Amino acid sequence: MPKCYFIKEGNLIKVKRFEFAIRIVLLYKHLIESMREFVLSKQVLISGTSIGANVCEAQDAESKADFIHKFKISAKEANETKYWLLLCQHAKSYPYPSLLLTELETIQKVISKIISS
Numbered sequence: 001m002p003k004c005y006f007i008k009e010g011n012l013i014k015v016k017r018f019e020f021a022i023r024i025v026l027l028y029k030h031l032i033e034s035m036r037e038f039v040l041s042k043q044v045l046i047s048g049t050s051i052g053a054n055v056c057e058a059q060d061a062e063s064k065a066d067f068i069h070k071f072k073i074s075a076k077e078a079n080e081t082k083y084w085l086l087l088c089q090h091a092k093s094y095p096y097p098s099l100l101l102t103e104l105e106t107i108q109k110v111i112s113k114i115i116s117s
Contacts, residue, residue: 012110013055013107013110013111013114014055014056014059016103016106016107016110017051017052017055017056017074017107018052019103020048020051020052020100020103020104020107021048021049021051021052023099023100023103024044024045024048024049024081024100025045025049027041027044027048027095027097027100028041028042028044028045030095031044031094031095035093035094037094040084040087040088040094043080043084044081044084044085044088047077047080047081047084048077048081048084048100050073050074050077051074051077051078051081051107052074054070054071054073054074054077055070055071055074055111057070058070058071058074068115071111071114071115072115074111075108075111075112075115078104078107078108078111079108081104082101082104082108085097085100085101085104086101089101
């Protein structure tokens, strides 16, 4: 994984969401190019990259309530992404994204911790 210099090393959620988004883009590319799959691939791309986008927006929140709201949206997008990845897991001929599901669970735990604290 290429190092992203604009992400601070100590900020776990920023690093995890960025690396996850890159992997989602690679899955999207694989589904489009190898399988000619356009519907599921687009859904997983949108929700999977939206997790990190909302975390990014939360960093510039106007208030504590806005910060929490952005992270709650990120949590919703993570749940939706999990749904699409589970569809890939259970559908015949789709790649099984076990690494992505494991990474997503970690991200969901961190987001939940941030929301609750």
